[in-house]
Amino acid sequence: MKIIDLGVGDPRLDTDLLPVLRELRPHLTEELFHQVYERGHGQGLRFSAGYADDGNCVAAAGWRIVDTTSTVRKLYVDDLVTSPYARSTGVGHAMLAHLEDHARAEGCYEFSLDSATYRTGAHRFYLRERFDIAAFHFTKELKPLEG
DSSP states (O other): OOOEOOOTOTTTTIIIHHHHHHOOOOOHHHHHHHHHHHHHHHTTTEEEEETTTSOOOEEEEEEEEEETTEEEEEEEEEEEEOOOGGTTTTHHHHHHEEEEOOOOOOOOSSSEOOOOOOOOOOOOOOOOOOOOOOOOOOOOOOOOOOO
């Protein structure tokens, strides 16, 4: 497996990474993906793509380095997804190892992510990968102000 960090403007963001990312985020159109990445890149958003030996993209990760008062510096994973046909083949493990290397190189004290409560298969994977359940994540849906 080969993992590549894809920069702004890399055509593989659309051709390779986005189709895999849409397995987890089906609401993302190409246009919306570009809008989110354009705004998010300035906030540290980066993407990595994992390629199988046959050259097909089989994993996608969106991540960022964040400085916070609670953890000082951490690598936070926004998105981590493996193509259904590539699951349980070591792809997710390899992507996490790649991201952990980034975290260590950037002086992070923590490597974290959130996972929806209904994604029990993902939870089993993260626990096997030695992640701890450290917090509850609370959300409140907001509608944009009109006017």
